[in-house]
Amino acid sequence: MSSPHTQEAAHPKHHQHAAHDVTKVVAAAGSTHAEHAGHGGHDHAAMVADFRRRFWVSLILTPPVLLLSPMIRHWLGLTDILSFPGDGLVLFALSTIAYVYGGWPFLTGFTSELRKSQPGMMTLIALAISAAYFFSAAVTFGFPGEAFYWELVTLIAIMLLGHWVEMRSVMGASRALEELVRLLPDTATRIEADGSTQEVPISALQPGDRVIIRPGAKVPVDGEIIEGSSAFNEAMLTGESRPVSKTVGASAIGGAINGANAVTVKVIATGASTYLSQVIDLVKKAQATRSRTQDLANRAAAWLTYVALVVGFGTLFVWWIILGSPLEFAIERMVTVMVVACPHALGLAVPLVVAVSTSLSASNGLLIRDRAAFERARNLDATVFDKTGTLTEGRFGVSDVVLLSGGDDGEELAFAAAAESQSEHPIAHGIVAEAKKRGITIPKATEVSNITGEGITAKVDGQKIRIVSPGHLARQGSAIDHPKLNALEADGKTVVVLVRNGAPRALFALADIVRNESKEAIAELNRLGIKSIMLTGDAKGVAEAVSRELGISEYFAEVLPDQKSDKIKELQARGLSVAMVGDGVNDAPALVQADLGVAIGAGTDVAVESADVVLVKSDPRDVAAILGLSRA
Known part of the structure; x- marks a missing residue:
């Protein structure tokens, strides 16, 4: 996720809620997934809604502030019509609301950056709006000069709009962890010491407990089968396309779906020790690694902040000390420079470009979630396809x-x-x-x-x-x-x-079943000079047969979910720029690790939220279309 600010700086509450620390998400296989999803969904939705509210309030305040500003009234020839006793105080009051309420995320973000001694975009925006507000307030109460209220409210409205649009586009990735948790059921059927059964929350399960997994039910925790045999659908967890037959002594993975027969499972692992928790941890770490790419943009904003301060005070020094202008005139010029230094266009244009390009590409069956990653697609050397559900139909x-x-x-x-x-x-x-x-x-x-x-x-x-x-x-x-x-x-x-x-x-x-479109997709990528590689948890025989049918020369077989992102790293270590195309939960870490993560639209929400680009039409041929669009 590439943005001019960190999510913590943009919205302090996001940092406070910690956006699903793994130990909280699955605490002792913790509370129910519904509770986790509800809390996390509330966090993310509240953040987006908060920016939306602040933007609309600031936007509503903007027209009256513009019309009451002396400069704007003069330009419009409405000075006589819109002037009235106390209009300056009304202008001050409206602008104060805009500054305090609309500017609050930037002011708190500035405080956060200041504590870390890492000035960035929040510092630059806070500096501009604070200079405009306090100078204008001084003018209202007698200091000579021209008030900048109209510049203040428009700057706040534009920046809030940009951050609201951006927040909507980048916050989805954090919801991946919530979707992973939904693989677990809320309750389990525990066998008590007297042989009776009781429905209990999965948070109540402890290692050594025995639970019954009925036909069609989800396995609540990691365990060992101690009675019965059945086939388990683990496609969402391991990528194994065929149901896995298991009997006494075999392991059962939390989140898998039981087949036709009831089995009794002894609980082995709960909470952060479970396989699903480890997948969640992989996604979290991969997303944290990706977020470090924001450092470059923040460093640029930091330098722009220094430039604004140096040039601003330099302007004050030149006009007041060297040229001998009145102090109020020099201060006005200094504030003007600082306000102008704030990148109005950048604050709105960058997120809007993402939104517009996303809309245009959507008409071609593509949803772009990360513009920076999408732009890197033009330099791809290899595309790694997950087999199950991507090159095949997953059934x-x-x-x-x-x-x-x-x-x-x-x-x-x-x-x-x-x-x-x-x-x-x-x-x-x-x-x-x-x-x-x-x-x-x-x-x-x-x-x-x-x-x-x-x-x-x-x-x-x-x-x-x-x-x-x-x-x-x-x-x-x-x-x-x-x-x-x-x-x-x-x-x-x-x-x-x-x-x-x-x-x-x-x-x-x-x-x-191999998708009919897969052969065409591989052929088109070959024509573009991009190597196709298949990645699967299936046995070597299955992988070899499918790769032979599709004309893929290189494949990785019998790859465990926690090894998929390692395979991507291995290819990247060979100097290749790699795209990962997948759909399963176990693909999520690899999707985030890749230079470009592409999710099949019909896949799980987790993969989609963890991807940079989503294939809405579930058509592998759109991978070639992505590359063409990125090079346009």
Whole structure:
């Protein structure tokens, strides 16, 4: 985030609320995520609303101050009409309100910068408005000279508008931590010592407690499965596109979604020790690192402050001492120089340019959140794509149907879809979706039953149907001997077997569906001379198959979430300017670490809030469009 001031200086309350220190966000898996989100959302919304209120109050005060100012009345030829007894005091009162209420963020920001001996934009603005106000007040009560009230209120209004617009554009990144917390449920079902169960807040859980994770529920804390087995959807946490089957002894990650079976988990870690808390910490540290880029802009503002002071007092010295002008005349010239030195245009133009460019790019399906990072896109050397949800759709789909005993694949698909139609498993969703996509009529299934951890059985049109894994059949002494099976599994695809009346009839291979637009995106980047690299938590076989299909020469496989930002750093250490394109929660640290973070619009809010650019249309081809726009 690039801005002419730090967020603390711009609004002291932001520093006081600490914008979600990790230990507070997840304190002992702390209070509920709703409480955290509510508090954090209030902080951010209150800050933006505060600038908005101050701007509108200052804007309302501006017209009467302008019309009551002698210089403006003279220019407009309205001196006789708008003059009345006590008009100077009215002008003073209105300007005092504007100075105290509208200028308060700048005055407190100046105090903060002064305490740190780091003068910046707040110091420059506070210096200008204070010089204008106190000199004008002195003029009102008898000091010779021309009041600067109209300059004071317009300067405050312009700066408030600029900071309000800027605050709206940059504060979103801090909400990433709040969105991460929402992955956790509010409560958990704890098993008491007497065997009874009780619904308790997750803040009440301690290591060693036992909790029940029901089908479809979110895992509340990190733990170890001590009873039962199930498949867990960890895509939001680890980037693993396929549900991960786990049984007794395996770890359960807080925030993952349980599949079809209930399991009992022993609590291992809570609060800041959990995996999700560590992801939050990564995002926080990455954002803090990014904020240091503001130092350059603040140093420039500091030098401008020194210049304003030197030139201002130099003006006083020249007019009063050297040229012998009256003191009041010299002071008036000094104040004029200090007010002019404040960058009116910069204070409004910079954030407005961001707003305008964001609006224009939005019409092309792009949302620009960080202008500085966006401008760096013109120098990119490589683009790193997260596989799941970015190059792929992030959902299971049928990629291959292999007939084992002849027949029609549509008929076999109809039987499989019928058996799976009542299941919530991702494999079932993929098979049913493929049948619907082909326009196949799905018959009704009866006597549907799960084979724990192995598959499903049902009766369809009087035939006994089983959909199981090849391993299940092998353990029963009915191993599938088909050359395509090994090839499909080598590509990292999930293969299930359709068995009708005891006879294996078809293999269904399922995989994360590659987006149709991904090949075009990679080809266009190659044409632009930008290297494409794939990053995934999937196994090497899956990564190799997808990269081969897309024409990507380099990939990182089996990358854990806390290693993704390290991979970006590794590429940057090779001298590459890197863009990161992703969508999952685990992508957030890498998105912030990259020179340009690009989030797929259909992705999680966390990734979007942590990114510099959002692809509204969820189209990887827009990455090339971003580069073209940045070079325009």
